[in-house]
Amino acid sequence: MIQFQSLRRCFGDFVALDSISCTIPSGATVGLIGPNGAGKTTAMRILTTLLAPTSGDVLVNGVSVHTNPQEATQRIGFMPDEFGKYEAMSAAEYLDFYARCHYIPEHQRSVLVSEMLDLVDLAHKRDDAVMGLSRGMMQRLSLARSLLHNPDVLVLDEPASGLDPRARIDLRGLLHELHRQGKTILISSHILSDLADICTHLMILERGRLVAFDTLDNLMHRAHQQRIIVKVLHDSPLIETIAHQQGFTCQPHPEHPHCYVLLGNHDEHAHAQLLHALIGAGVSVYDFSREAHSLEHAFLQVTSGTL
Numbered sequence: 001m002i003q004f005q006s007l008r009r010c011f012g013d014f015v016a017l018d019s020i021s022c023t024i025p026s027g028a029t030v031g032l033i034g035p036n037g038a039g040k041t042t043a044m045r046i047l048t049t050l051l052a053p054t055s056g057d058v059l060v061n062g063v064s065v066h067t068n069p070q071e072a073t074q075r076i077g078f079m080p081d082e083f084g085k086y087e088a089m090s091a092a093e094y095l096d097f098y099a100r101c102h103y104i105p106e107h108q109r110s111v112l113v114s115e116m117l118d119l120v121d122l123a124h125k126r127d128d129a130v131m132g133l134s135r136g137m138m139q140r141l142s143l144a145r146s147l148l149h150n151p152d153v154l155v156l157d158e159p160a161s162g163l164d165p166r167a168r169i170d171l172r173g174l175l176h177e178l179h180r181q182g183k184t185i186l187i188s189s190h191i192l193s194d195l196a197d198i199c200t201h202l203m204i205l206e207r208g209r210l211v212a213f214d215t216l217d218n219l220m221h222r223a224h225q226q227r228i229i230v231k232v233l234h235d236s237p238l239i240e241t242i243a244h245q246q247g248f249t250c251q252p253h254p255e256h257p258h259c260y261v262l263l264g265n266h267d268e269h270a271h272a273q274l275l276h277a278l279i280g281a282g283v284s285v286y287d288f289s290r291e292a293h294s295l296e297h298a299f300l301q302v303t304s305g306t307l
Helices: 040-047 069-073 091-101 106-119 135-147 165-180 192-198 216-223 237-245 268-280 295-302
Strands: 002-011 014-024 029-033 055-060 076-079 153-157 184-188 201-206 209-215 226-232 249-252 259-264 285-290
Touching: 002 040, 014 040, 014 055, 014 201, 014 209, 029 040, 029 192, 040 055, 040 153, 040 184, 076 135, 091 106, 091 135, 106 135, 135 153, 135 165, 165 184, 165 192, 201 216, 209 216, 226 268, 237 249, 237 259, 237 268, 268 285
Parallel strands: 029 184, 029 201, 076 153, 153 184
Antiparallel strands: 002 014, 002 055, 201 209, 226 259, 226 285, 249 259
């Protein structure tokens, strides 16, 4: 659905994007992450036709954003990080205004505006002034605006910024629903825990370079060794011996007695065999757990931390 083709953007001598190339499949929800100054905003502005590339291109369902921006924008819904406010305009009038900008016929607009307000749970606020809405409501209204023309691609820049926990949960639910509807979503956010909950792929930029692009599962599997925490009633030299036989490294937990940390990239079958071998050897295991992967940990593994 989205193809970055050797995308490069320079501002004078500064290279903001350096030959970015990857292909985002249709229906994917992609988290665009990276340190401040990594090039995320520049990439999104080029994708949404707000900035021309120095070289290279981006194709949206086969349409170039550089040579054919008018057609490309009809396939893209963009939700910027700042909400543009209009005084003395209600939520319904706000959406109707942007529906006119997309040349949606008058007889369709009233129904469409109502549908969009229902989708983002703002039907009860349709006649309220936009200026009086909360930050979370403004974000939902902005998302509704980006969906008015039924785009194939949604580009969301820090959609959860400044939201309270309830509003963040509501936003995640909306994005899950849009994913189920088949939308291709590119979402930039510094809240990695939110991205881990909604994304199918990750695109990681650092210093203008693409350092990783893969499915969320593959990226986290490559970046982590599985950590198995084994707690026993009594220490035994058999624990380390059996762990090595099963392909794990073993070390005592640095903070807890009678507790061991086992490392290794293995699947659930290997974990079951390890537990079976420990119990079969008479090791008094009372807790055997696998630590959940952390997107924050994977991000630190992939990036160097250089600004």
